[in-house]
Amino acid sequence: MAAVLFDFSGTLFRIESTETWLRAVLTEAELPLAEPELLRTAHALDRVGALPGGTHPVEQIPDELAHVWEIRDKSAELHRAAYTGVARQVPLPDPALYDALYDRHMSPVAWAPYADAAMVLRTLRERGIGVGVVSNIGWDLRPVFREHGLDSCVDTYVLSYEHGIQKPDPRLFATACAALGVEPPDALMVGDDRRADGGAAALGCRVHFVDHLPVAERPDGLRPVLDLVG
Template structure:
């Protein structure tokens, strides 16, 4: 088997995990100076979670028909991404109209994200071994500040973000951009992600693929470590 000399990582659910829906809502309430009794806050958070309104959080239980088109293409541009997720959040009545935009802005904050416990160890070890690293994400905003804020940016050689290229995983073109950025043969690259549908698209390019579970940070301390055995 050919030795691997490049690793492509997904972002959400792979290297980082977004905060809980309740924490997300509390932060937006604080940001807008909006009061909401605890019982109503918890009920609204549960409704937002069911709606799938938090990017990186739970998938929608149902996508309203009027949002189906934008939802299918949500990661192809910043405009579509915002429209899809604010559209979902607006399915839930909230006490102030400014909260919907505040929620969307909050999820882009580095404070909304936590790296998995083994992310630093794995990324730094790959750098020490001279293995190229790219982050390949279906996303509608610039996640680089999240990596910088958490001290992981120094270990990433390239960011390949769907909204910057107008194409989203599982389209193999996005993985091809990452391999070119690293100067890597796809046959010697590994894609690590939490979505068999999206991240599995790298296999069509000839990359090896490894999946991890999209779990809370505290429940997934070492799922990335096997990557080091593969390189």
């Protein structure tokens, strides 16, 4: 392998819990909720899939949002509309909180790298293997990498909203391979989503999947990548 392409959320980084996310926004807005109500609200937000990078919706996406939800990663506007839209199914004490919640999830402090992410990325760098991040996303994740000291380990970022296409569209993976100067068969795609990240196989990339788990539950899920690249 001459290059490794990584997904972002659930692969290299994990978003904070829905409870932490909601608590931080309520604290910032100085809008206290009684603890039982806060926990019920966090659970409800979790069920509708309101936290980008969090759990998938358990509740059915409302009909009026279904189309936007399917293409949410194609632009910043669609991404915000989709996630604030599903969040509005859950009553909050102030309507401004829906946008505040969305804004919070884009903050670097809301994200934590998996325990072995830095080691794997730095080892790849030392071996001279190109690294790209290919993500379905509606905002610029580069500040997250900078905040955690990992930006120097990434050679290129290919973000769906910057190209108007989303995984599993093979054009995103092709763009990353071209930026790294490698042919697809010489690249490994690492991700947590079988459908989206598996789209790289259509180009001839090798694909390796990791489990989208809380950081504490996946201490060494990325280490096998080093063996796969040889």
